[in-house]
Amino acid sequence: MIELKSVTKRFGGETAVDAISLTVNRGELCALVGTSGCGKSTTLRMINRLIEHDGGEIHIDGRPIREFDGRVLRRRIGYAIQSTGLFPHWTVARNIGLVPRLLKWPAGRVNERVEELMVLLGLSVEQFADKYPSQLSGGQAQRVGVARALAADP
Numbered sequence: 001m002i003e004l005k006s007v008t009k010r011f012g013g014e015t016a017v018d019a020i021s022l023t024v025n026r027g028e029l030c031a032l033v034g035t036s037g038c039g040k041s042t043t044l045r046m047i048n049r050l051i052e053h054d055g056g057e058i059h060i061d062g063r064p065i066r067e068f069d070g071r072v073l074r075r076r077i078g079y080a081i082q083s084t085g086l087f088p089h090w091t092v093a094r095n096i097g098l099v100p101r102l103l104k105w106p107a108g109r110v111n112e113r114v115e116e117l118m119v120l121l122g123l124s125v126e127q128f129a130d131k132y133p134s135q136l137s138g139g140q141a142q143r144v145g146v147a148r149a150l151a152a153d154p
């Protein structure tokens with residue numbers, strides 16, 4: 001029913017999904033399991049065309065999904081999204097530092113705490129501090145949410 005052949009997705013220079021191939025038969029239950037950021041959600045979102053793949057082929061019922069209208073396709077596919085409640089217009093660092101700033105910590109101490117938590121939660125400061133929530137994987141965003149919850153040592 002669903003067939004992926006060597007499907008690839010890049011965001012800028014970064015390869016999010018690297019030549020995945022799989023077949024899901026009608027009535028079959030399939031789970032994608034893997035580390036945070038390995039490309040699971042991106043793979044699902046390519047199948048319902050919330051994200052366009054840029055290499056390989058995806059077929060549903062034997063037809064390439066590029067032949068379907070995206071909205072029509074999505075009406076046939078149920079999708080429960082991951083969600084986090086981060087402020088979408090704020091960077092990762094600003095989201096994490098929210099409560100300390102409200103508590104009027106000095107800026108230097110806020111920055112130190114933000115970096116400490118990012119390291120603790122496996123989010124490289126260089127890579128993620130200035131990204132926006134929409135640029136993160138679901139688990140990365142959830143870890144930002146955890147960092148924000150811990151920021152002021154509750």
Ligand SMILES: Nc1ncnc2c1ncn2[C@@H]1O[C@H](COP(=O)(O)OP(=O)(O)OP(=O)(O)O)[C@@H](O)[C@H]1O
Pocket residue numbers: 011014015016017034035036037038039040041042043082134135136137138139140
């Ligand atoms: N819109 C985007 N722009 C840039 N990079 C992105 C974007 N969406 C995802 N990425 C990157 O692509 C990679 C795969 O993300 P994806 O959301 O597919 O991961 P995942 O396997 O679902 O992870 P998780 O278990 O954390 O939900 C990650 O490194 C992520 O940072």
Ligand SMILES: [Mg+2]
Pocket residue numbers: 040041042082137138139
């Ligand atoms: Mg995900």
